[in-house]
Every structure is written in structure tokens, then in C-alpha cells.
Amino acid sequence: MNTVSRDAKIAVVGAGFAGLAAAATLIKAGFQNVKILEAKERVGGRVCTTKPFTENIIELGANWIHGQDGNPLYQLAKEQDLLVETIAVSKIMCLPHSVTPRDYFFMEGGKQLSTDRVDPVCSLFSKLTSKAFESELEDKHRALSLGDYLDVSFAESPLATSEDGTKIFEWCKRSECTDEAASSLYEVSASQIGYYIALEGGFFNSLGPGGYQAILDIVLKALPSGTILNNTAVKIIQWDLKASSQGDKDEEEDHAVQVICENDHIFDADHVIVTVSLGVLKQHARTMFEPALPKSKLDAIERLGFGTVDKIFLCFSERFWPEDCAGIQLVWDEGPEDKAVYSSEDEEDAWKKTWFKKICGFDTVAHHPTVLCGWITGREALHMETLEDSEVGDTCVRLLRSFTGWSVPDVSQVLISRWGHDPHVQGSYTFVPQWVNGVKEHEALAAPLPSCSQVSKSKPLQVLFAGEATHVNFYTTTHGAYLSGLREAERLINHYSD
Template sequence: MDSDLHSNHQPRVVIIGAGFAGLGAATTLVKHGVKNLVILEALDRAGGRVWTHKPFGTAAVELGATWIHGQDDNPLYQMAKERGLLADDEFSMVTCQPVSVTPQDYFFNEQGKQLPSTQVEHVTGFFGRLMSQINQQDYKPECQSLSVGEYLDREFSLTDLSKAEGSEDIYEWCKRVECIDEACNSMYEFSLSQLGLYTALEGPFFNSLGSKGYQALLDLLIGQLPSNSLRCRKPVQCIQWEGSSSSGLKASKHPINVVCEDGEQFPTDHVIVTVSLGCLKERATTLFDPPLPKGKMEAIQRLGFGTVAKIFLEFSKPFWPDDCAGIQLVWQQGPESLKGYSDGCKQQLWRSEWFKKIGGFDCVPMHKSTLCGWITGLAAEHMETLPESEVGEVCVRLLKKFTGWPVTELQGVLRSTWYTNPYIRGSYTNVPVGVDAVKEQMALAEPLPSTYQRKSLLPLQVLFAGEATHPNFYTTTHGAYMSGVREAERLIKLYESKVNPRL
């Protein structure tokens, strides 16, 4: 890219979205000398699905991503480590086991009875081992067209554990909590054969990037941008790329025109689109002119994008024991069994019984009086529509009913609204049953004009990054960041090959 970059005719690059993908792309371009770039961000802040918030005092809570998933080859872990951002406390690390529970998790059933830890350990241990095997693609080959939920049920029914009283309810709890990792409504919607394509990096998960939270990493990246290149409150309405019928575009020396909702226009040579898959599902038909090719539209429709929500509850003082890491709710009947799921869908129980999808409430690092509840899928999307006060009251009722403890005064409620947010529309990507993840993710990531389009068009006009486009690390912050770096490097290579055509 050097000759063009160091001439007076630098290519212009517009990046849409200032999440980790957008920031990864921008900082990589800057490192290679690109100065003519702008990031258009719809929200009033950078970070996207990472949002460090301080609602209950000076310490941060994370409304979106909390953990840095794994260490080896994780660029965000490396960055945080080099800059001394990793907090070193008891909460800061967990091993990356599916459904990892600690002896400090208190499990209660609906009758207010605390469940014996040995029984909980047996069932959660079994479930965790089974999920690890699935993640390593070690499952019975004849089952590969099944959903994860069907496979799990099959294996569980073969064990003696399934016959022990109360164990099935704990097993259903495991499935409910696993929906958080997979951002799915139900384990019956989620593909068994595709799950192992996600790659878990070695090393524990890290939490607690000091009291500044994930924001510390965002600040590090934002600090590397040229001044005034980050434009917040700038929602993009349409990307007119070459071939667009827009008359203004034909007269411009740039092949692309990015039009914002407020009417401001950004003529450019390249645009890197990092908006979430949820946004693409909702507005891909109007966001691009000319429209996206068929293969890309199909990829957008076929890949799944589920909702995971957090509910933070701030109490006047803790009412749980000092050693408690979380209060887990084990329902007797819920939406996790195949029957419960089918009945629930038919009767739309996720509206009236949305709270049955709450797996439990975890203690929050650095907040001694705060709990964080987790909820997924259609129930989470319904929860987002309710008044925050109602959500808080329901949670308090649940905590009283299950634990029987004297619940102290609820002083504050903050719940995430990732689905309702028009510029996010969900939480992260999943792969539904019957979908070929590699094929669809490649189609999603392919730049435009695609190799199938006219050769005469200027190359790499519209590039695609974002968590959903990463074939191995989708769902994560490092996957998002690496996808942005990938697209920036694609552009850099284009200009390098112009200098040296053999490249």
C-alpha cells in the first residue's frame, strides 16, 4: 500500500461500526500508514457489544462482553497483558469448561430446597464432559444431523444419572445455561455437527480488566486513531457502491458513496462493513445499492443470531453468604426439555413465563451487593420490552421463593437491551441445524465485487468484518478484532500488489 499511501492521493476508507471489528480494522490501517479514514458509528459511544457501564458506583459492570476467551494466540489477551490491564484477583480467571460451576454456587429448587452439591457436581460434570466431547467433534457419527439438544438428551437417557430423583431438573438447568454460551433460544435449534468448528483458545478466561473493565482495551485502540476519525451518532443509511443507479455517484471520482441517516455523505474508495449479523438480517435489503448478491443474502438469512441478556440487581446489602459465587435456579418444569420447548413455542410461554429461562444470578466482581441474572432467546427478547422495575420485582420474587433467604431492599435494576437496540439486534452468532457454517461464513466475509461479478469493476469496494464472519472465533471479541485486521490486511495487500504486480 506504500506508494499510494505516501502520495497525496491516498485511498479513502470508511469503516462502518466502532466495535472491536471496526477498531481492529482502523488501527491496522493506521499502522500501515493509512490516514484518510473515518469510522462511522451509529451509537453515541464506541465499543458496540462491549459496554462497560458504572450504574451502581465507581466499579464497572459489563453489559456486553465480560471475558477474554483464552490466552494463546489471543491478540486482546496479549494487548491487555502487555499494557498491564489484567486484574489479578480471585474473580479474574475461570477455566473454559462448558457449564462450569464452583462449590460456591448455591443451587435451589422451586420448593426452596438447596440441592446437595454432590448431585449437582455429578450432573454438571457429566454435562460438561459431553459438551467438551461435542466441541472436539467427538460424537457418534450417526447423530450428526441432530441438534445438540437431541444428542444431549439421547446420551443423558443412557446414564444411571437420569434415573436419580431431581437429576433431570439439574440436567435441564445445564441446557438452559448452555444456551448462554451458544446464544440460542433452545439447544434443539442448534447444530451438533457445526459446534466443533468453533475453536476454543488455550488458557483460562480472563475477567476484570481492572476497575475500568473492557473499556480499557477499547481506550487503547481508540487512542491509536487519527484525531476526528471516529464519528459517533452517525448511523449509515445506505452504501451506494459501483453500479448504483445514484446519479451523484457517477459524477464522483470515488466508486462508493456512504450516505448517513442525517443526509451527510462520504464518498470513498473502500468501505469496511462491521455491523452485526442481526443488523444485516434486518436491513441488508436497504443498506446496499445495488443489493447484495444472492449467496451473501442467503448466508445472512441462514446463520443464526441469538439474544443473551443480563439483569443487574443492586441490593442495599448482600443477603447471600460470603462464600457464595452464584444462586442457581433449578425449575421443575421449564422450557428446556423437548416437550417443554415445543409446548412453550406453541403457547408462546416465553412471554408469560419468560422468567423460567433465567438460569440464575451470579455475584459480580467488585460489587459486593450486586447480582447478575442471565437469560436467553425469545424470553430475553420479551424481557427487554418490560419496564425495568417489573423485571426487578420478578427477580426478587424468584430469589425469595427459591432461596428462602431474607432478600434485602432492591435499590437498582439495570438490564441489557441488545435485541431492542436497532444497531445491534441480538447478541452473537450461532449455527442452526442444517446450516453449513464454513460455507455461509465464507459467503458472508467475501468482499464485493465478488469473484463472480464483472472483472471490470474496481476490486475490494465493500469488505465485511465482524464477529459473525470469523470461521473459528465467531461470537467473541477476539474473533471480531481479528476479522477487522483480516479485512484491513486484505486492502493493504491490494495496494502492495499495485506497487509490485507479482504480489
């Protein structure tokens, strides 16, 4: 490697998996001037492992490792003996067909549905979504939204006229909204999700007692003390700075980038790797960069979707659900994913009064015998975030009582994620909306500025971009974020090796 790389100054914005992977890879390659600027007091980004109820962990953010083959985080966790195999299945980033006989389905009126009635509908839903994910859609379906494609296909099945079939199918769609981080599947492109690659490996693998924080800790060990500067939010990134024609270069080194932070700290750098979330870019990209980002990148930031998925943890003084119950699923007579309801032009904010209809159900939580976790997504999740914990908890208890008819005690503790209103995240993860070319926009978002191929007097690779939203095939995932950080680090390593 060119020895100049040891002296190149590199600022990494964000200490999530993308930023940590980039910094650790660069340091291992011999770069000695690497700093991570992290806005929060903690590291991890959208990974947030906590212990609010007992000595056992709760994951407020990322929960699972998705797939094994080719997944660097799975390999890292396996090598460090951090995995615990489990038959439990996440309700996030998995398909609704993963429900088991241990899931109890209840109708709005209190009737419990048999697995014989639920399974055929969930199996059909799985088959239909698999066609989209495996790029096997018929030509007539490729231009449709995911919601429209599912509606049209389900209407052709005898299950569409079966008792409660449509209502169960609406539950499946609502659950899929959680996978897509969308308010509605009518926002999501049916054809573009085929570019997302689900890694092989069977059931998802649960992390052990250290949770995702244990994987973060392994990566953090590769970073020298002082590499991460917490509570250092970035305000402006000035790039393409012209080299000074004055002064003695032995006394003052010229750098192409200057990073100005909210606390008025200024960092001169040769390169900056930006790993902030797409939500932050949507909010600040037009004011964060001087000169402005090129139109192609601003368009990508605007066109790609970035939705909110939240968890509602309910801790009870005692368990009230049966031992064989893995989840209590709520099937509404008329749910928010129903197209007529979603597109209604009635009172503009009417949906806020029924925000709780977006809750798919309440799942049991490993190592927490008296805790349930509810999932909610989209605009309803954003509205839920504005409510007090007590109001959300009381609402969830009313739902559990009315749907099951069981004797449900008052909740003793409530813990809610609020990713949509976190100023340093502003959402959960990326999806590709209808009429958007996901590959084009992911690649545009990942493109460095300026590139090595550009004919310019500027120094190349001043601003690089990483994060799950920049990965064409693994967006939404932690391993996508991690791999994107490796990608940008290797880009710089190769630049100095040429």
C-alpha cells in the same frame, strides 16, 4: 507499499472492535483518508462499560477475555497491565461444569441441592458438550441438534434416573443456551460447533478496574482525532458505481462507493468495511446495499443464527447471601429448555407468562458486594426487554425469596441490558443453527465485493465485511471481531502492495 494507498478513501461502518481494529491497522500502514461512521453516541459496539452503582465498573456487554494463546486482546491487555487473575468464572461463553462448591443450587420447592448431587450431572454435561466442541461426535449424533444429542446421550447414563438428575441436566442446558445465544439448544447444530475454537489458557482472565473500556482506549489511541464520526448511522451503501466519463479528473475524483447516512451526509469512498452486527444485517441487508448483495451473502445472513443474551443487575442495600456463595442457581421442576415445553403447540404466547424460567441464576459481581447478576437468553430475553425495570426487579426478588427461603430485601437499583431491541445491534452474538453449514456461511458473509479474482470492469474490494459473525472459528467473541477487522485491513494493504 504503493503510494496510491495513502490517498485511497476508506469508510469503516461501525466502531466496535472489528471497525476500530481495521481503521487502526490501515492508519498504521499509511492510509490517510480513513473515517469510521458510528451510529451510536459512544464507541465499542457490544462492549459497554459503565458505572451505575459505585465507582466500580459494570459490563453491560462483553465481560471476559476468552483464552490466552493466540488471543490478541489478551496480549494487548497483558502488555498494558490491564488483567487481574481471578478464580471467578463467567456464566457466558463458558460451560456449566465451571460451577464450583461456592455455587448454591436450589430447587423450585426451596430445597438446596448438595454439590455431591450437582457435580456428577454437570461433569457429564461437560463431557458431552466437549465431544461436540472437539468434533468427536459419533456418526449417529452428527445430524442431531445439540439439544437432541444431549438428551439422547444423557438418557444412556444412570444419572438420568437419579433423584433430580434430569432437572439438574435441564439447568445445564439452560445455561448452555446463554453460551449459544439461542432460545433453545434444539435450534443449534451439534456437529457445527466443532468448528468453534476455544483458545487455550486455563481460567478466563478478568479485566482490571477499567474493564473492557480500557482495551478500547488503547486501540483508540492509535486513531487521529476526527477519525470517528459518532451519531452517523449509515442508510445506504451504493457500490459498483460506474466511473464518470465526464468532467476533469483533476477536479473530481471517481470513487467506486458512496455511503449515504441517516443524517444526509454522503461519503465518497474507494472502499467500505462493513462491521455492523449480523442482527443489523438481518434487518437491513436487503435495503442497505445498491445494487443488492449477491444471493450467497443474503443466504448466509438469513441462515446464520443471531441470538440475544441479556444481563439483569440487582443492587441491594445490603448483602443477604452467605460470604462463600458465588452464585444462586435456579433448578426448575419443568423449565423452558425441556423439549416438550419448548415445542408445545398450546397457547402461542404462553411462554411469555413464564419468561423468568429462562433465568439460569444470579451470580455475584466482582467489586460489587451487594450486587447480583442474572442471565437470560433467547425469546424470553427479548420479552423481558419489553418490561419495566421495576417489574423485572420485583420478579427476580420473588424468585430469590421462593427458591432460597432467605430474607431477601427489596432491590434498590435495577440495571438491564436490552441488546435485542437496540436498533444498532439487534441481538448479542452468532450461533450456527441445525442443518446449516457454518463454515460455508461464515465464509460467504466475509467475502468481499467484488473480489480481486472476479473478472469485472468494477474496481475490486469495494465492500468488505468484518465482525464476529464473519469468523469461522472465533464467532461470538471479541477477539474474533478484532481479528476480522485485522483481516480486512490486511486485505486492503495487500491489494495496494501488489
